[in-house]
Amino acid sequence: MQETQTTPSLSIPSRSSTSTQDRSSTTGQASSTGPQPSKPPTIAPPVKPKGPSSGAGVHRMRRIIAEDTEWSLAIVPLLTELCIQHIVKNFQNNPILKQLLPEHQKKVLSHLPPDLPLAVTANLIDDENYWRRCCMQRWPVCHVDEHGGSWKRMFFELHLENLLKHFIPSTTDPEVILSLLPLCRNYVRTIRVDQFLPPVQLPSPPHGGDQSDSGSEGEMEEPAMDHYQLRDLVAGLDHLEELDLVYGVKDCGMNFEWNLFLFTYRDCHSLAATIKACHTLKVFRLTRSKVDDDKARILIRSLLDHPALEELDLSHNLIGDRGARAAAKLLSHSRLRVLSLANNQVRAPGAQSLAHALAHNTNLLSLNLRLNCIEDEGGQALAHALQTNKCLTTLHLGGNELSEPTASLLSQVLSINTTLTSINLTGNHIGLDGGKQLLEGMSDNKTLLEFDLRLSDIAQESEYLISQALCANREAARQQALNPSHFMSPITAKGPENPAG
Numbered sequence: 001m002q003e004t005q006t007t008p009s010l011s012i013p014s015r016s017s018t019s020t021q022d023r024s025s026t027t028g029q030a031s032s033t034g035p036q037p038s039k040p041p042t043i044a045p046p047v048k049p050k051g052p053s054s055g056a057g058v059h060r061m062r063r064i065i066a067e068d069t070e071w072s073l074a075i076v077p078l079l080t081e082l083c084i085q086h087i088v089k090n091f092q093n094n095p096i097l098k099q100l101l102p103e104h105q106k107k108v109l110s111h112l113p114p115d116l117p118l119a120v121t122a123n124l125i126d127d128e129n130y131w132r133r134c135c136m137q138r139w140p141v142c143h144v145d146e147h148g149g150s151w152k153r154m155f156f157e158l159h160l161e162n163l164l165k166h167f168i169p170s171t172t173d174p175e176v177i178l179s180l181l182p183l184c185r186n187y188v189r190t191i192r193v194d195q196f197l198p199p200v201q202l203p204s205p206p207h208g209g210d211q212s213d214s215g216s217e218g219e220m221e222e223p224a225m226d227h228y229q230l231r232d233l234v235a236g237l238d239h240l241e242e243l244d245l246v247y248g249v250k251d252c253g254m255n256f257e258w259n260l261f262l263f264t265y266r267d268c269h270s271l272a273a274t275i276k277a278c279h280t281l282k283v284f285r286l287t288r289s290k291v292d293d294d295k296a297r298i299l300i301r302s303l304l305d306h307p308a309l310e311e312l313d314l315s316h317n318l319i320g321d322r323g324a325r326a327a328a329k330l331l332s333h334s335r336l337r338v339l340s341l342a343n344n345q346v347r348a349p350g351a352q353s354l355a356h357a358l359a360h361n362t363n364l365l366s367l368n369l370r371l372n373c374i375e376d377e378g379g380q381a382l383a384h385a386l387q388t389n390k391c392l393t394t395l396h397l398g399g400n401e402l403s404e405p406t407a408s409l410l411s412q413v414l415s416i417n418t419t420l421t422s423i424n425l426t427g428n429h430i431g432l433d434g435g436k437q438l439l440e441g442m443s444d445n446k447t448l449l450e451f452d453l454r455l456s457d458i459a460q461e462s463e464y465l466i467s468q469a470l471c472a473n474r475e476a477a478r479q480q481a482l483n484p485s486h487f488m489s490p491i492t493a494k495g496p497e498n499p500a501g
Contacts (some may be wrong), residue, residue, distance in 0.1 A: 040085075067426040084108055095120050111396040122156075122183035131155050148189065161193055167228045169199040182311040190242040191234075195250045196227035200259060226266045231274045241282045243275065247289040263289040272302035281306070284315040296323035311338040313426075315368070324350025328357040331364060340368040342396070351378025358392065359385040366394040370424070379406030386413045386420070393419055398426040398452070407434030412443030414448065422450040435462035442469040449474055 075126075077085075084104060087096050088111045097105055109127045114134040127130070131151040135142050139158060147154035161176050234240060247267065250261040268291075275284055280447060286299070296319045299446060303309055311329070324346045331354070351374035358364065375380075379402045386392065408429045410423070430438070435458025442448070442465075451466055 013284070027304035040204055045383065047070040057349075057394075061214060080104065084111070089114060092116055095124055097124060097458065118159075118183050119179070122480055125154065128152065142498040146350070150187075151420055153187045156180075156187045157190055157192075160184060160188055161191060164191070164193045164228060165195050166197065168197050169226060169228060171200055173453055177228075177233060178236070182234070185236055185238050187239075188237050189239050190244070192242075192244040194246045196245075196247050197249060198227060198262070202322065210351065216318040217498045226264055226270075227269075229270045229274075231270060231277070234274050234278050237278075238280070240278055240280055240286075243278075243281060243283070244285040244287075245289070246287055247397035249485075261290060263291060263295065265295070268295045268298050272298050275299070276306070279307050281310050281498045283313075283317075284309060285311075286317075287313060291319060291323075293320050293322040300326040300330050306334055309334055309336060312336060313338075313340040315342040317338050319344040321347055321350035321353070325353040328353040329358040331361050335363050337363055339364060340366075340367045341372070342368045343371040346372040346374060346378075348381075350375035352381040355381035355385040358382065359388050361389065361392055364392055366390060366396075368394075369400065370398040370426075372400055375401045376403055376405045380409050382414050383409035386410075389417075389421055394422040396424040396483075397427070398424045400428060402428040402430065404431050404437070407431075408437050411437040414438070414441030415444040417445075418447050420448055422451075423448065424452040425456055426452050426454045428455075430456040430458050432457070432459050432462075434467075435459055438462070439465050439469075442466050444467070446473055446476065449477065478480045 029287075031055065042138075084107050087100075088106055091108070097108060100108065106127075109125065109130050112130060113122075113127075114130070114137045128151045131154075135151055135155050135158070138155075144151055146155050147157055160177070160180060163180070166172075167177065188323075231242075234243070247261070247263040252260055271286075275281055277315060284303070289298070291314060296314060296317070299314075300323075303312070312327070314327075319341060323344070324341060327339060327341060331339070336489075348367060350371065351372075354367070354369075355378070358367070376399070379397060379400065382395070382397070383406060386395070402425065405429075407425075410425075413420070430453065435453070435456070438451075438453075438458070438461050442451070449470060451465065451470055453463060
């Protein structure tokens, strides 16, 4: 039975009286007229309220109150937003990205957490903003310029270097590193590792009698202690161009032992085979690793006729004349453009070998022999080589016990050489007369842009006049509209009133 809804008039009686009147009128009509056929109830059209006070007579509408007090129709997300949220939440188990529209891909990538497994993200995500967030989360200080300006390349190079630095032979599973190859082989171009941990060894039992510290260090023999072998890793990196290694341990603290800083013969042979097989390698650096003549010869022998090597840096080692002779041979059997043997034990015979190779070389651009002891005999040999060499641009002979005889020959070189742009003779004993001779050579030179003569015992007046000549060369170079990137840094020869600043 349906109820009839009526719209109240302007004069509204009380709800109880109205109900009583309706019932009485209905009863009276039924008794007087008898049974009537049933008719559908008629609903009177609503009467619009009039006047400001007429709202009280409007029928009250029912209201639905949601259980969530903050729920509102206005904040219901779009279906696409709900789908994006679901994709982000389940991305690890069901990575969906390439199938989305570009604008939806950006939204998904901006909400993905940076700690997702590399097996999911490495070969799927190329967005630089995502890898930037990954890098910033792990390394507070990031120099992306050192990694070709690519955040993704930076992440994988630093991640791989971190694994290598903390690898402990015979303890760490090699698959921890090798399993990364399918993920990073297309992105890693540089490996820089400044420590290699040796195997963990139990302390040896104490020997009878007193032993001094100096005696134990002097009688120490090379133990059966090898570091991580790079052969399998490097073989799997298709685009590796730079290898920068240091065999030592950082922050060893109270656990210091000389054995921690040992580059063994097994390490040397393994590394030699590694770099020989890496045909994409352009830069090889092995510094601060106690590389002596024998180990240097093993390494250099593997680099003969290397198809891509351009830079070799064996600075801060124990290389003497035999190792320098091997490097001289390499100059004749490679495309080497930069050679550094700084802070080693090269003397005059080794410098003479390098000078002989330099005289006929057509590729080498930079030679660094600072902090050796080639003396005037080696310095003069190099000066003679520069009279015929037509490619070397940078020569560093600082701290080599050079004096006036070498300066005299270098002055002749300056008057005829047209390729040298930078010479460093700091920390030698050039003397007053040597400085004057260098000044005479500079009078005919038009190409030298940097000439460092600090701590060389020459007169301040000579330094000042040489600096003026260098400024004239630089100004002439500017007027010839040369590329500014070809210029060296400002000169370091300083006089009492150096206009070059």
